[in-house]
Amino acid sequence: MRGHEIISLSTDSSENYVENDKKNESDKKKTFLQDYPLVKSFLAGSFSGTCSTILFQPLDLVKTRLQNPTTVSINGRHVSVGMYNIFATILQEEQIKGLWRGMTPSLARCVPGVGLYFCTIDFMKSHFFPNKSPGPLEAIAMGLTARSLSGAILIPITVIKTRYESGVYNYSSMGSAFKEIYSKEGFKGMTCGLLPTLFRDAPFSGLYLMFYLQAKKLVPSDVLNSPYASPAHFTCGVTAGILASFVTQPADVIKTKMQLYPDKFRGVWSAVIHVHSKYGVKGYFKGIVPRMLRRTLMAAMSWTIYERVSLSIGLK
Known part of the structure; x- marks a missing residue:
């Protein structure tokens, strides 16, 4: 009996030790996340960027080819066609995997880019608006700053992504693309189209953030704290994306042209x-439908996932 008690005490002690060890490990993780909230913002943003990039890559591909119609051929003839024709042509010539052409540079650009964007937004919120919600103009300034930072840092990958999607260039890998562009065009080639990229992304993000935050204010707080929070966030995101996409479409067309034909x-x-x-005013809005669909749905999905992940990891 005495031996049984000793064994029982030893077992209990061992179990307590394991539980305490797990608890200490969990506390360390919590402390790390509490001490580095920007890490949480970056991880949540990167995760949301990964999901939305993979899902909506085909729309980005079609948008790029609409803006560069010489890459589309039907029965051996180059013709100006619409979005559905381009989808059909890609499926016919490249099969379904062709819709995800340029996926690697897209992920290399969007995943850290979205993470950096949300990280910068949270940093500015916590430092400049710790106890209040930013107003419309302040939201625009925050969006402009965050997107300009990530856009400038990742412009070389943006150039490669655009060329991959166009069908004009046949790079075997991102590494070979970097080497070829730098050897032929130098640093200028790696940053080609930076200004129109910033003129597109920075205003888009500024306007998007303003519209998104203003739309959220129209949603009752009890809805945002209910099971219907995700649909509410998504609806606000879609509304903001449509408005911001239309305003910034001309800059997107100019950016694509400059990155595809730098010479x-x-x-x-x-x-x-x-x-x-060549096209008149309507030329500045080539590819607006797939871009509006992609940017709107991608931004809405990114913010919805970001809000949900942020809540689950204690960022909000």
Whole structure:
């Protein structure tokens, strides 16, 4: 009996030790996340960026090819076609995997880019608006700053992504693309289209954040804390995305032209003149439907996942 008690005490002691060890490990993780909230923002943003990038890559691919119609051929002839024709052509010539062409550079750009964007937004919120919600103009400034930072840092990957999707260039890998662009075009080639990229992304993010935060204010607080919070966030995101996408579409067209044909355009203005002389005003809105769908749904999904992940890891 005495021996049985000793064994029982020893077993209990061992179990307590294991439980305490697990608890200490959990506490360390909590402490780390509490001490580094920006890490949580980056991880939550990167996760949301991964999901939305994979899901909506086909729309980005079609948008790029709509803006560069010479890459589309039907029965051996280059013709100007619409979104559905491009989908059909890609499926016919490249099978379904062709819709995800450029997936690697897209992930390399969007995952850290979205993570950095949300990390910067949270940093500015906690330092400049710790006890209040930013107003419309303040939200625009935050969005502009966050997107300009991530856009400037990741511009080389943006160039590669655009060329991968266009069908004009046949790079075997991201490494070979970097090497070829740098050897032929130098640093200028790696940063080609930076200005129109920033003119597109920075205003989009600023306007999007403003519209998103203003739309959220119209949603009752009890809804945002209920099981219907995700649909509410998604609806706010869709509304904000439609408005912001339309305003920034011309800059997206100019950016694509400059990155695909760096030798043809000496600057932003020459690309603007080319588009206007060849297509007229409607040329600045080529690819607006797939871009609006992608940017709207991607941004809405990113914010919805970000809000949900942030809540689950204690960021909010």
